[in-house]
Amino acid sequence: MNTDxxxxxxxxxxxxxxxxxxxxxxxxxxxxxxxxxxxxxAQCASYDWExxxxxxxxxxxxxQLHTYQRKGSSEKVYVRPQTPEQFNDVSTNxxxxxxxxxxxxxxxxxxxxxxxxxxxxxxxxxxxAIQFNYFMGDQLINVKYRDGRKNFKLFKGAxxxxxxxxxxxxxxxxVIVEGEMDVLALHEAGIKNVISVPNGATLNSNNLDxxxxxxxxxxxxxxxxxxxxxxDAGQALKHEFVRxxxxxxxxxxxxxGNKDANEFLIExxxxxxxxxxxxxxxxxLENVSTLYDIEDELKDFVKNGFKPxxxxxxxxxxxIFSTYTGQFITVTGxxxxxxxxxxxxxxxxxxxxxxxxxxFASPENQPTYLHAHKLMRKTWQDMPSPGDIxxxxxxxxxxxxxxNYYFIDMDKYNLEAVLRKGAELVKRKGIxxxxxxxxxxxxxxxxxxxxxxxxxxxxxAKIETFCxxxxxxxxxxxxxxxxxxxxxxxxxxxxxxxIKGGGEWYDASYHGLLVHRDYxxxxxxxxxxKVKFQNLGENGAEAHFTWEPKSGxxxxxxxxxxxxxxxxxx
Numbered sequence: 369m370n371t372d373x374x375x376x377x378x379x380x381x382x383x384x385x386x387x388x389x390x391x392x393x394x395x396x397x398x399x400x401x402x403x404x405x406x407x408x409x410a411q412c413a414s415y416d417w418e419x420x421x422x423x424x425x426x427x428x429x430x431x432q433l434h435t436y437q438r439k440g441s442s443e444k445v446y447v448r449p450q451t452p453e454q455f456n457d458v459s460t461n462x463x464x465x466x467x468x469x470x471x472x473x474x475x476x477x478x479x480x481x482x483x484x485x486x487x488x489x490x491x492x493x494x495x496x497a498i499q500f501n502y503f504m505g506d507q508l509i510n511v512k513y514r515d516g517r518k519n520f521k522l523f524k525g526a527x528x529x530x531x532x533x534x535x536x537x538x539x540x541x542x543v544i545v546e547g548e549m550d551v552l553a554l555h556e557a558g559i560k561n562v563i564s565v566p567n568g569a570t571l572n573s574n575n576l577d578x579x580x581x582x583x584x585x586x587x588x589x590x591x592x593x594x595x596x597x598x599x600d601a602g603q604a605l606k607h608e609f610v611r612x613x614x615x616x617x618x619x620x621x622x623x624x625g626n627k628d629a630n631e632f633l634i635e636x637x638x639x640x641x642x643x644x645x646x647x648x649x650x651x652x653l654e655n656v657s658t659l660y661d662i663e664d665e666l667k668d669f670v671k672n673g674f675k676p677x678x679x680x681x682x683x684x685x686x687x688i689f690s691t692y693t694g695q696f697i698t699v700t701g702x703x704x705x706x707x708x709x710x711x712x713x714x715x716x717x718x719x720x721x722x723x724x725x726x727x728f729a730s731p732e733n734q735p736t737y738l739h740a741h742k743l744m745r746k747t748w749q750d751m752p753s754p755g756d757i758x759x760x761x762x763x764x765x766x767x768x769x770x771x772n773y774y775f776i777d778m779d780k781y782n783l784e785a786v787l788r789k790g791a792e793l794v795k796r797k798g799i800x801x802x803x804x805x806x807x808x809x810x811x812x813x814x815x816x817x818x819x820x821x822x823x824x825x826x827x828x829a830k831i832e833t834f835c836x837x838x839x840x841x842x843x844x845x846x847x848x849x850x851x852x853x854x855x856x857x858x859x860x861x862x863x864x865x866x867i868k869g870g871g872e873w874y875d876a877s878y879h880g881l882l883v884h885r886d887y888x889x890x891x892x893x894x895x896x897x898k899v900k901f902q903n904l905g906e907n908g909a910e911a912h913f914t915w916e917p918k919s920g921x922x923x924x925x926x927x928x929x930x931x932x933x934x935x936x937x938x
Contacts, residue, residue, distance in 0.1 A: 379420075381435040387422075391415060396424035398431055432788065447525030451508040455480045455501070462498060470633045471552045479532065479552060490519040500548040502531050502566065504582075512548060512566065522566060528578040530563035533585055541591035543645060544609060546602055550595070550629035557638040559645055569596060569605035575723045576798050577771075579612060583796060586613065593648045595621040597628045610651055611839045612795050619648035677904040678841075680717030684924040688909035689896050693800060694835050695878035696828075696842040698897075700862055702851055706892050706915070707883045708733060708805050709742070711843050713922050715801050716746045718841075719772050724800035727774040727793045729786040731809040736775045743769050745920040774799065783812040783827065787834045794838045804831075805845035808868075824869030828876040846873065864897050874898060879905070890914070892922060 383389055385397035396413040403410070403426070412426040420434045458466070462483050463473055479500075486497040495515035502510035510526040522528070532551050536542045543562040545551060546569055554562040566578050579586075586592065594609050596602040610618045621644060626632040633641045652658075659666070668675075677690025691697065701707045708730070715726040733739040745751055748765045756762045774797060776789050786804065793799045804810050807827070815826040828844075835842050848862035861884050864874040874880065880897035892913045899905035913922035 379434050383433060384435050385431075385433065387415065387433070390417065396422070396426060396431075399424060399427040432792075446509075446527040447523070449508055449511050449523045449526060452482075455482050458483045458498070466552075469549060469553075469630060470638075471549075471556055475552050475555050478555060481552075486513045486515075486521075488513065488515050488519050488521060490521075491515070491517070495519075500531060502526075502529055503534055504529055505534065510566065527581060528566050530578055530582050530585075531566060532563050533582050535561045536563060536585050536589070539589075541589055541593070542586070543593040543595055545629055546596040546605065547628065547630070553630040553633040553641065554595075554645065556633060557642040557645070559642060565596075565605070569601040575725075576608065576612065579609075580797060590617060591619060592617050593619045593621060593645060595623075595629055595645060595648070598623055598625075599627070602628075607839075608798070612798060614795075615651040618651045620651060621645060621648045674901070674903040678718060678722060680714045681721050682713070682717065682911070682913075682922065682924050684911040684913075685894060688911055689879070689881070689899065689905040691841060691879060691904060692901075693841045694839045695900070696831050696835050696844055697879040697881060698864060698867070698873055698877040699843055699845050699881045699883060700848055700864060700867055700897075701883040702848065702859055702862060702885075705883050705885045707845050709915075709920065710881075710883045710892070710894060710922060711803055711805065711845060712742055712746060714843070715773075715803065716743065718801060722800075724841075725772045725774070725798055726801040726803060727776055727790055727797075727799045728803045728805065729776040729778075729781060729789075729810055730803060730805040731781050732806060736777060739775065740769060740773070742920055743773055745918070749919045749921065751918040781810045783810055783830060784814065786810055787830065790834060790840065791838060794840065800840060802834075802840050802842045803845070804842065807844050807846050820869045821872055824872040825876065828872065832876065844877075861895070886912070891925065 387397065388394050392415055393411040394413055394415060395409060395411065400408050400410070400412065410426075413422050413424040415422045415433060417433065420432060422431045422433055424431070457463070457473070458476060458481060463476070466472075466476060466481075480503075482499045482501065483496060484499060485494045486499070487493065488495045488497065495517075497513040497515045500512040500514070501508055502512065509529050511523045512531070513521050513523075530544075531548050539561040541561065543554060543559060545554065545562060545564045548564050551562050551564045563582075565576075592609075592613055594606050596605050596609075606620065623629070623632050623644065626635060629641060629645075632644065675692075677692055679686040679690050699707050699711055715724070718724040719726065728739065730739060741752075744765055747768060748761070752762065752765075774793055776786060778785065783804075786802075790799070790802045812823065812827045812830065815823045831842055831844065834840065846867045848866035849868050851859050851862055851866065861882060863882070864870055864877065864880045867873045874897075877898060878900040882893075882895040882897050884893045884895065886893050889912075892915060893910055894913070895910045896905050896907055899907060912925040914925065915921075916923050
C-alpha cells in the first residue's frame, strides 16, 4: 500500500522501521530488540497503515510507521560558494601557524583547508584568510573564513551545516565539537568521524538550523560524543544537543580543565586526546541519579542560589511572573477574555528574548492562516496591508514566523499524537514551547474518561513527562465550567478550581494564570493563580494591559497587586 500522503501530511519516509508492509501484526520497533531472545520475534504490535500508526501491547506505546513533512512546506533557496578547480596547499606561514596548534600538513590536506584573499567586514578590507570548506556529499555548501586577527565570517547566504559532515557516513557513532580547529585536532588524534558546529555557541539560543539541515546524517547513530567547550555557552549547547538528539545516545567529554579539544591536544598530545574521547561517559540514566550526577548543579546552587526565571518582556508582568522550561502553565479565563491571544504574546516574547520556537496544537485557532496572521502582527508590531505583500519587511517577517512557529494540523486531535509530533519537532526543529489550546479538544483517548479526576490526573501526568523529558515549556489553555454572575451582575472571575477536574489542575500545574477582560476599564487583567516556586512569581499578583488593535499586542499598565486578600483555594 505505498502512498505519498496520509491525513493531509506528505510522507517523507514510508515504513521508516522496515516492517513487513501490509501486515496488521508484527514486532515492535521500540521494544522487541530489548526483550528476551525467545520473545524478540513475538507479534506484540498492531499496525494501521492507513493511519500510519502502530501500537505495542507489550510496552504499551504508540509509534509512527512513517515520517512526514508539512503539506505545502517550501524549501529555502541558498547561495553556494563556487568550487575551485583545485584545492591548493596553504602557504608556509599558515602551515607553520597550524603547526603551533598541533596540526600537521597532512591533516590540512585531508580536510581541504585552504587560504586566500577575502573581504572581512570587521576590518573593512580584503585580508588573507584561512578557509574551512564545508562539504555535503561532493558539493561545497559553505566556507568559514578566519583572518590573522581572529575575525570570522561564513559565506553570505549559504546553508548552515556541520563542518566535516561527510565524515559521519558509514559510522554508527560520531563526535560533535564546537570549532573547526577541534575537528582538525581530533583528526590529528586518529578520530576521523568528527563534526563541528558552524558558528560556535551562545547562551540563550537554541536555533540550531545546522542541526535541522543535517539531522538525517545523525538519525542512525547509536552513540554521539559531545565534546564542546567547557564555558557556559558550550555547556548550554551541550544541554540543547542532549535535548534534541536524545540522552540515550549522548556521551559527554570532560577535558580536565582544558577549554577544548585543540587546547587539550597542545598540552597533552594526540594519544591522550584520543583516550579522553574514548572515555566519554554516557548521559546519566533517565529518572535515576546520584549526587555525583548532579554535582555541577549542586555547586551552582550553593554559589548562586536559584536561577532567575525566563521572562516575556512585558515589564509589569515580568515583575510578578517568570518560569523555567520543563514545566507547564495552565491558562484559564471565561470565553472571549483573550486567553489564546495572551499566550501568543508570551511565546512571541520568549522568541524575541531567547530565540525559542513554538508549536501550536490549537483546534480553536482555525483557520491556520489567521493564527499565522496574529503572530505576524505581534512580530511586525503593525497590521500588514495589501501594499506590504512582497516587500522586504513582508519577506523578513514571514520568513521569521515560518522558521519559528509550527502548526500541528490534525483532523482529530488527540493528546498522544500531539505529544509525539511535539517530540519530533523538538528533534527536527528545536521547539522550546508547546501550546495546547484548548485541552478539552485535544483528548487523551487512552485515559480513564469515566472518572474526571482520574482522567485529568493522567492527562497532566503525560504532559509533565513530555515537558521534563524534552525540557519544553507547555501552555494548556483550559476553559472553566459554567460560571455564574455575582450580586453586581458581573461574571465571577474563575480560578483553577473552576476547570473540570479543578482540584487536579491546581495540584498538578506548575503555574496557573487567569486572563480576564475588565469591560469597565477596557483592559485585560492577567492574574497569577499559582507559582510552584516562590522565586518565580507572586501568587495573587495582577498585571493590567490595554490591547493595541493594529499589532494585536498587549500594552502594559502599572502593576496592581492583590494585597493580603485570601486566594480562592485558601
